[in-house]
Amino acid sequence: MKDPGRLKTIVICILMSLVLLSVASCGNRNDPDPASRDGQEAEESSGAGDISKATGNDSEEDQGSTVAVAEFRYLRPAVRLADNGGIYPYTLDGDFLYYVDYVNRKEEDGTENEYVQVGRYRISDGSLEEDYIVSDKGRREVRYQAILADGAGNCYLFWGPGYDVAEEDGLYCLEKYGTDGSMLWHAAYTQAELENVGDGLRQGTVTRDGRVFLYNYGAGGRVFSFGGEGELQAFYVPELESLEGVAVGKDGDAYAYCVAGASPVFASLDSQGELYPCPVTPLQVYDGYEDGICLRTGEGMLGYEPVSGETEFLWRWQDEYVDVDGGQVDRFFRGRETSVLLCLEQGYYDTRHTRQLLTFAYITQQDRTDYPGRQVLTLSSMNSTDQHLIFLVKQFNRQSRDYRVELVKETDGDSLEKKLLKGEGADLIELWGLYSGGLAENGAFEDLTAYYEASKVIDQGDVLECVREAGVIKGRNVAVVPAFYIGTMKGASSVKAEDWTVWKFLETGLENQVFMVQKPSVALEYCMGTRYGEYFIDYGKGESYFDGEEFRRILELCGKWAVYGDDQSGIIYDSAVEGADQFLHEIQITSPWDVVSDKDPAYSTKLVGYPGYNGAEYQLWNTCMFVMNSKSGNKEGAWAFLEYLLSEELQSGIDWAFPVRKDSFERYLQDLYVDPDLLKQPFVVGLSAYEPVVPTEEDIAFVRQMADSAIYDSWGGTNNPVWKIVSEETQMYFAGDASLEDTVKKIQARVQLYLDER
Numbered sequence: 001m002k003d004p005g006r007l008k009t010i011v012i013c014i015l016m017s018l019v020l021l022s023v024a025s026c027g028n029r030n031d032p033d034p035a036s037r038d039g040q041e042a043e044e045s046s047g048a049g050d051i052s053k054a055t056g057n058d059s060e061e062d063q064g065s066t067v068a069v070a071e072f073r074y075l076r077p078a079v080r081l082a083d084n085g086g087i088y089p090y091t092l093d094g095d096f097l098y099y100v101d102y103v104n105r106k107e108e109d110g111t112e113n114e115y116v117q118v119g120r121y122r123i124s125d126g127s128l129e130e131d132y133i134v135s136d137k138g139r140r141e142v143r144y145q146a147i148l149a150d151g152a153g154n155c156y157l158f159w160g161p162g163y164d165v166a167e168e169d170g171l172y173c174l175e176k177y178g179t180d181g182s183m184l185w186h187a188a189y190t191q192a193e194l195e196n197v198g199d200g201l202r203q204g205t206v207t208r209d210g211r212v213f214l215y216n217y218g219a220g221g222r223v224f225s226f227g228g229e230g231e232l233q234a235f236y237v238p239e240l241e242s243l244e245g246v247a248v249g250k251d252g253d254a255y256a257y258c259v260a261g262a263s264p265v266f267a268s269l270d271s272q273g274e275l276y277p278c279p280v281t282p283l284q285v286y287d288g289y290e291d292g293i294c295l296r297t298g299e300g301m302l303g304y305e306p307v308s309g310e311t312e313f314l315w316r317w318q319d320e321y322v323d324v325d326g327g328q329v330d331r332f333f334r335g336r337e338t339s340v341l342l343c344l345e346q347g348y349y350d351t352r353h354t355r356q357l358l359t360f361a362y363i364t365q366q367d368r369t370d371y372p373g374r375q376v377l378t379l380s381s382m383n384s385t386d387q388h389l390i391f392l393v394k395q396f397n398r399q400s401r402d403y404r405v406e407l408v409k410e411t412d413g414d415s416l417e418k419k420l421l422k423g424e425g426a427d428l429i430e431l432w433g434l435y436s437g438g439l440a441e442n443g444a445f446e447d448l449t450a451y452y453e454a455s456k457v458i459d460q461g462d463v464l465e466c467v468r469e470a471g472v473i474k475g476r477n478v479a480v481v482p483a484f485y486i487g488t489m490k491g492a493s494s495v496k497a498e499d500w501t502v503w504k505f506l507e508t509g510l511e512n513q514v515f516m517v518q519k520p521s522v523a524l525e526y527c528m529g530t531r532y533g534e535y536f537i538d539y540g541k542g543e544s545y546f547d548g549e550e551f552r553r554i555l556e557l558c559g560k561w562a563v564y565g566d567d568q569s570g571i572i573y574d575s576a577v578e579g580a581d582q583f584l585h586e587i588q589i590t591s592p593w594d595v596v597s598d599k600d601p602a603y604s605t606k607l608v609g610y611p612g613y614n615g616a617e618y619q620l621w622n623t624c625m626f627v628m629n630s631k632s633g634n635k636e637g638a639w640a641f642l643e644y645l646l647s648e649e650l651q652s653g654i655d656w657a658f659p660v661r662k663d664s665f666e667r668y669l670q671d672l673y674v675d676p677d678l679l680k681q682p683f684v685v686g687l688s689a690y691e692p693v694v695p696t697e698e699d700i701a702f703v704r705q706m707a708d709s710a711i712y713d714s715w716g717g718t719n720n721p722v723w724k725i726v727s728e729e730t731q732m733y734f735a736g737d738a739s740l741e742d743t744v745k746k747i748q749a750r751v752q753l754y755l756d757e758r
Contacts, residue, residue: 066365068315070322070341072398073362074653075126076355079119080675081330081344088203092331092342093149096120097358100147101676103134113138118147118155118177123340123360132181133157140164142173145199146214150206151289151335153179158214160199167191172198174212174230187230195235197222205246205254208289213246213254213269223256223269238267239275247285249293255306257285266293266306276306286332294334296326301339314339315363320404321371323397324361339363346391346655352675352690353593354655374404377637378426379626380416382433384409388623388656389430392482395653396644403637420444423631427638431625436473437714445478446628451639452477458646458661466620467660470712480626482645483657486589486706487610487619492582494605497616497705502527505611506557516583517565520734521727523558530610530619530711532720533751542755546726547748552740559734584608588621590657592669592695592703601693604702620710623657658707665707669700725750 079101081090089100099121102114118133133155135142139162146158155177161170172194176184191198200216201224207213210228215221221243223236241261246269248254255266255276264278280302282295288303295302300316317326324343331342339362346357381389384407393405408426410416413433419425420439429445439445448471452460460468471479491514495504508514509523529535536545545551587607589595597603609616626645628638644650651664659665678690695703713720729747732738 065368067368067371068319068322068363069366069371070324070361070363070398073123073126073360075121075123075358075360077121077358078128078355078676080351080356080677081358089144089147090331091147091149091155092333092340093151093153094333094335094338094340095123095153096149097123097342097360098132098147098149098155100144102139105138107138113140115139116142116144116157118157118181120155129181133177138162145202146204148204148206148212150210151208151333154184156204156206156212158201158204172201174214174226176230185229187226187232189232193232194224195222203245205248205287207248207252207254209252211252211254213248215243215246215256217244218242221256225254225269236269236273238269238273240265240267245285247293248287248289250288250291250305252289255293259285268306276309278304278306279309279311280304283326284329284332286334288334291334291336294332296329296332298326300326301332320373321366322361322363323394328359337364350591350593352678352692353591353673355671355673357653357655371401374400374402375634375637377403377405377428377634377641378408379405379428379430379641380408380410380426381430382410382413382416383430386432386624388483392624392645392650395650396641399644399649400640403634403640405641420629425629425631427629427632427634428641429627429629431479431627435715436479436625436627440473440476440478440714443630445473445476446630446632446635446638447476447478448480448628448639448642449477451643455643457643462662463646463660464662464665464707466707466710466712470620470622470625470714473714478627480642480645481622481624481660482626482650483623483654483659484710485621485623485657486703486710487621488587488589488607488706489584489610490581490587491584491606491608494602495608495616497609500608500611500616502529502554502611502613506554506561509561510557513562513564514584515564516585518561519563520558520561521730523561524555524726524730525723526611527554527558528723528726529612530617531713532715532723533726534722535613537722537751537755539755542758544748544751544755546751547744551747552744555730555733555743556740559740589703589706592672592700595699595702596693596695598691598693604699607702609706618706618710620707620712622712669703721754722751725754 075097077097077099079099081099091098097120099119101117101119103117104112104114107113115138116135117131119128119130120132121128141162141164142159143162144157145160148156150156157175157177159173159175161172170191171188172191173186173188175186178184189198194201197216201214202216204212204214212226212230213223214226215223219242220237221240223238223243223246225233225235227233236256238256240256240258242258243256244258244260246254246256253271254269256269257266258264259278259282264281266276266278268274268276278295280295280297282297282302284296286294286296288294292303292305294314295304295311300319301314302311303314304311315322317324324341325345328343328345329341330344333340341361341363343359343361344356345359379393383389393407397404405428416425417434417439420429421442421444452458467481467484470481471477473479505526506523509518515522536548536551537543538545587594589607595604595607600606609618611617626642628635628642632638646661648661648664651659651661652667654664654668659668672694674692674694726747729743729750733740733743
């Protein structure tokens with residue numbers, strides 16, 4: 001059944017394209033930066049342009065009386081949204097996120113069959129209607145191919161023949177379901193009616209008047225049009241280099257398009273197949289319905305009218321009240337007053353056990369007088385590209401009506417420290433790569449005690465004690481840590497925490513090879529403790545005790561360790577190195593899943609910790625640590641940022657490490673999520689089931705124990721000047737060129753001099 005308005009010959013199309021391109025270039029109101037004409041360049045330039053201009057105009061007068069404003073909702077669904085071999089089992093309208101899942105049922109003959117189930121989340125509050133649609137046909141009878149939504153609460157499913165259906169008997173069907181999940185109509189089609197491309201129809205769109213378009217990708221791709229009751233009305237073969245999709249524009253007109261070819265072009269499906277060149281190269285095309293087609297570029301979202309060729313910025317990604325990474329936009333729905341974006345933002349370390357984070361941005365046009373602009377806070381960081389730092393800043397900026405944090409990239413720690421000591425620098429500082437102790441002692445950081453006392457968002461008692469202690473640097477309550485992980489050591493055998501002392505460690509190393517690369521200096525470093533030597537120093541009294549019997553004995557035993565391996569670095573950090581499990585190595589604990597193993601039932605008992613003087617020690621590592629510049633000109637705003645980092649709203653969104661609020665920490669420990677798709681693998685030919693070893697209450701208690709005793713090293717490990725002195729002076733002793741007595745005397749003298757100078 002072919003459309004009588006077949007597209008015109010290629011020669012005529014080329015001539016028309018040239019004419020229309022000339023007209024379009026004259027009529028285009030806001031042609032984006034030329035960089036956006038290339039997809040990759042457009043992504044990279046997504047931050048370009050004046051972020052204060054929501055409409056893309058060039059002057060204050062042209063900005064109009066409205067401004068684009070985004071409000072955000074966050075959702076962690078039970079299922080993971082992903083492209084499944086070109087089939088997208090989810091869709092979006094203005095109110096709901098629909099997703100396709102499978103449920104298993106036993107048949108009368110005792111066999112199991114899978115049935116498609118459609119659930120939907122209400123985006124506004126995250127409520128789940130898990131069984132919105134439950135099909136009465138199993139996968140042996142039908143095969144899911146596409147899901148669509150029309151914005152009025154109706155859902156459309158397109159099916160192909162199932163595994164047990166003979167090719168000659170196979171039928172395809174399209175079904176419409178109402179707001180309550182009941183079927184409104186069902187229509188079936190033969191393979192011949194679908195031009196033998198039924199299996200390729202995996203994407204589509206719905207017009208506001210109820211027409212459905214399904215299409216298959218590629219050169220010679222076909223578009224099938226279905227009426228309001230599912231009747232097959234026409235099919236089209238647009239004269240495009242490659243069919244990439246169909247979008248609905250103003251007045252319900254539908255267009256097929258190709259934007260990744262030699263030049264982007266739209267082909268009308270309602271006007272005799274006219275071709276319309278597009279003046280920009282978008283990264284993605286979306287339905288705009290009667291408001292016009294929408295184009296996503298690296299700079300922002302544009303409205304586009306193919307016939308006139310006009311484009312207009314609806315908003316830029318870096319507009320002050322939008323703040324979206326356009327490269328992370330996955331789905332888009334343009335409503336009459338509100339547009340909804342679905343963004344896949346957060347990276348995942350362990351997709352098996354980490355819920356996917358979905359970000360929904362509701363974008364509306366608001367009165368500009370209600371959004372006059374926000375005060376800018378500056379935040380300096382030596383690690384400004386860290387994804388967690390960027391995430392935290394973005395979360396604050398999205399919810400604050402008063403302030404906006406801007407990152408300042410620092411490349412030289414020494415110059416930054418000098419600025420801070422002189423009372424200069426940013427309002428906020430992220431301490432990665434800096435020695436915080438000296439800066440705290442010299443008053444560079446604001447004491448936060450009074451801010452906590454006045455806060456209605458956070459009380460210091462709400463924060464884990466180990467994190468509160470980490471925020472106190474050289475006696476000053478200055479730092480905020482929003483998330484942390486635990487550092488420990490894993491051995492080849494089990495050791496009780498109370499027995500894992502420095503002496504047990506040294507004894508083990510005398511009798512066995514405990515590191516893949518081993519030497520006396522490595523042993524000494526671990527014997528110095530998690531704070532690299534503070535066991536032998538009383539900073540309050542300014543006294544050093546490296547000339548005592550304990551340190552002499554440690555040095556003597558370290559010198560007796562056998563040497564293994566040639567690597568000069570000495571310490572094994574990567575447990576993935578072949579053979580590393582035979583030896584001690586350092587690992588990070590970021591969730592209860594990290595203390596269990598599918599292969600080793602005794603795994604948690606081998607997490608021995610670091611050797612200490614009273615048993616095992618664990619190290620607290622912060623993912624980010626923030627302080628307020630004591631000379632900031634906007635301390636109220638700087639505290640608003642620090643306070644938000646500890647709010648329940650922000651803490652509940654942390655999934656890459658342990659949150660620091662007690663209530664959020666406990667919820668995180670108990671949320672033992674397993675990706676349900678992995679548990680269904682037996683129903684996929686050739687794959688076996690994933691059977692996770694789920695952490696027990698005993699395992700969770702072990703994580704609490706490690707967190708309770710975790711120690712923060714404000715020196716930043718080997719940057720500690722005391723350790724530098726010790727490691728320098730022991731080199732000659734371990735080489736046999738200095739006596740134990742002379743070495744101890746030199747270390748004691750140099751460390752005491754350092755303390756006296758402080």
